[in-house]
Amino acid sequence: MKKYNIEKSEEEWKKVLTPEEYRILREKGTEAPHTGRFNLHFEDGTYKCAACGEKLFESDSKFESGCGWPSFDEAIEGKIEYVQDRTFGMIRTEILCSNCGSHLGHVFDDGPTETGQRYCVNSASINFEK
Numbered sequence: 660m661k662k663y664n665i666e667k668s669e670e671e672w673k674k675v676l677t678p679e680e681y682r683i684l685r686e687k688g689t690e691a692p693h694t695g696r697f698n699l700h701f702e703d704g705t706y707k708c709a710a711c712g713e714k715l716f717e718s719d720s721k722f723e724s725g726c727g728w729p730s731f732d733e734a735i736e737g738k739i740e741y742v743q744d745r746t747f748g749m750i751r752t753e754i755l756c757s758n759c760g761s762h763l764g765h766v767f768d769d770g771p772t773e774t775g776q777r778y779c780v781n782s783a784s785i786n787f788e789k
Contacts, residue, residue, distance in 0.1 A: 661740075665711045665759040676710060683783045684710045684761040687753070692727025695782025699723070704789040706731075706780075713738060713758035715785065716778070724770075724777055729785070731778040732770045739778075741766070754778060 667675075672685050682688040697706070706716040706729075715738050716731045724730035737757065744753040744765065754763045763784045770777035 661760065663758060663760045667759075672710070677783075680709050680783050683781045684763075687762040688781075689764075690728070690781050690783050695728060697729040697780075697782040697785060697787060698727060700729070700787065702787070702789060704787055706785045706787055708756040708759060708761055708763070709784050709786050710761040711756060711759040712786075713756055715739065715756065715763070716780070722770075722772065724779070726777070726779055728764065729780045729782055730770075731780065732772040732774045732776050734778060739763070739766075754780070 673681055676684060683690060701721060703718050705714050707714050714735055716734055720731045720733045722730055722732060740755040740757040742753045742755060744751045751765045754766050755761060756763060761784065764780040767777045767779060768775055
């Protein structure tokens with residue numbers, strides 16, 4: 660199993676995360692589409708991992724994809740770990756915080772910008788700093 664800079668037991672994670680954050684970040688859950696606080700959020704700043712505070716995405720990479728989750732066309736270099744996800748009969752690329760291993764969402768190759776990427780992220784897995 661991979662070692663991360665920040666490692667906690669599941670009991671320790673449960674003490675520092677809300678039940679919804681824990682379900683998404685640690686149990687690889689997904690919030691309902693169009694419900695997350697950052698879906699239609701477009702202020703200038705930085706989006707950080709809700710579990711460990713690592714900077715993940717800059718606001719200038721965020722766009723409205725219509726998919727119901729916050730979408731970014733690129734991540735801050737070196738901050739995301741990419742893992743093949745074969746759940747639910749699909750082959751997708753899961754994205755994890757490279758600092759603590761928490762689940763953020765998935766990345767797809769259907770983005771509308773020059774990167775061609777759409778990082779589809781759960782609002783509960785990130786926080787925002789102006």
